[in-house]
Amino acid sequence: MIKIIVAGPRGKMGSEALRLIEKTDHFELVGAIDRKYNGRKVKEITGLPPFDAPIYTSAEQALHELEPDVLIDLTTPDAGYYHTRLALENNVSPVVGTTGFSQEQLNMLGHLAEEKEIGAVIAPNFAVGAVLMMQFARWAARYFPDVEIIEKHHDQKLDAPSGTAVKTAELIQEVRSEKQQGHPDEKEIVKGSRGANIHGMHIHSVRLPGLIAHQEVIFGGTGQTLTIRHDSYHRESFMTGVKLAVEQVRKLNGLVYGLENLLE
Numbered sequence: 001m002i003k004i005i006v007a008g009p010r011g012k013m014g015s016e017a018l019r020l021i022e023k024t025d026h027f028e029l030v031g032a033i034d035r036k037y038n039g040r041k042v043k044e045i046t047g048l049p050p051f052d053a054p055i056y057t058s059a060e061q062a063l064h065e066l067e068p069d070v071l072i073d074l075t076t077p078d079a080g081y082y083h084t085r086l087a088l089e090n091n092v093s094p095v096v097g098t099t100g101f102s103q104e105q106l107n108m109l110g111h112l113a114e115e116k117e118i119g120a121v122i123a124p125n126f127a128v129g130a131v132l133m134m135q136f137a138r139w140a141a142r143y144f145p146d147v148e149i150i151e152k153h154h155d156q157k158l159d160a161p162s163g164t165a166v167k168t169a170e171l172i173q174e175v176r177s178e179k180q181q182g183h184p185d186e187k188e189i190v191k192g193s194r195g196a197n198i199h200g201m202h203i204h205s206v207r208l209p210g211l212i213a214h215q216e217v218i219f220g221g222t223g224q225t226l227t228i229r230h231d232s233y234h235r236e237s238f239m240t241g242v243k244l245a246v247e248q249v250r251k252l253n254g255l256v257y258g259l260e261n262l263l264e
């Protein structure tokens with residue numbers, strides 16, 4: 001049995017993670033970390049599964065009193081960083097889906113996991129299809145160095161560009177030859193019209209109601225384009241990866257960044 005705490009249980013992803021725990025025999029929810037409802041039980045919160053597990057507003061108290069094996073964090077960049085750090089300091093393995101961490105924060109968490117000799121997983125996207133999309137894009141970039149990324153998300157998303165888009169650009173950068181993309185004299189008439197720029201790759205972020213999580217990686221070559229696209233239509237799409245990470249994380253030593261490192 002794996003004892004789990006979920007941070008962000010009322011959220012779109014956190015509530016989906018609770019449903020995953022509910023239907024997984026070897027997972028046990030021992031508590032939740034929420035900004036509200038301290039001392040209440042998860043089952044008392046409308047819309048959440050009928051768990052007797054207690055809610056804590058203090059992450060420190062939850063970690064000390066409940067002694068979980070794993071903390072699943074699905075909150076916000078600031079809260080997620082704080083919870084992940086705290087989990088590692090308390091010898092609890094974090095499985096983190098929260099996006100928006102800086103490179104400095106990721107390095108810090110990596111050092112801490114190594115120092116404590118604890119497994120940790122941070123994955124910008126837990127959907128297997130999205131991981132394949134990123135891997136296929138990395139492969140395609142060897143042959144098509146001209147690339148732009150369009151990511152589309154629901155309009156409640158806090159961070160832009162998405163963690164998936166950043167990770168995609170990082171993976172492409174590993175194999176892509178040095179490239180000056182677009183016209184050297186290109187000028188933005190309206191600031192921001194060419195989107196964000198990571199390692200010379202342009203990333204465009206769309207935010208609209210009705211969307212969940214979608215990304216296109218478009219490669220351009222002479223007389224052709226190649227588009228690699230992934231769509232999450234339901235947040236259950238992320239749960240295969242969350243389940244795998246929870247099952248694997250305590251067997252790891254140090255931080256694994258990206259679900260692709262856990263897939264065979």
Ligand SMILES: NC(=O)C1=CN([C@@H]2O[C@H](COP(=O)(O)OP(=O)(O)OC[C@H]3O[C@@H](n4cnc5c(N)ncnc54)[C@H](OP(=O)(O)O)[C@@H]3O)[C@@H](O)[C@H]2O)C=CC1
Pocket residue numbers: 007008009010011012013014033034035036074075076077079096097098099100123124125126127156238
């Ligand atoms: N890796 C992956 O596969 C995926 C990652 N994500 C990422 O997961 C994160 C959550 O996304 P989503 O569920 O859509 O967001 P939501 O806004 O629906 O949920 C976030 C939850 O975190 C809670 N929260 C905020 N601050 C704290 C805090 N200090 N302590 C405890 N809880 C807190 C919020 O509470 P309140 O309501 O009070 O604000 C809310 O319930 C985002 O970073 C998103 O990018 C999303 C989908 C897939």
Ligand SMILES: O=C(O)C1=N[C@H](C(=O)O)C[C@H](O)C1
Pocket residue numbers: 099124125126153154157158161162163164165212213214
């Ligand atoms: O906020 C979201 O919804 C998502 N966030 C992750 C990201 O930033 O890439 C993963 C997925 O795209 C959904």
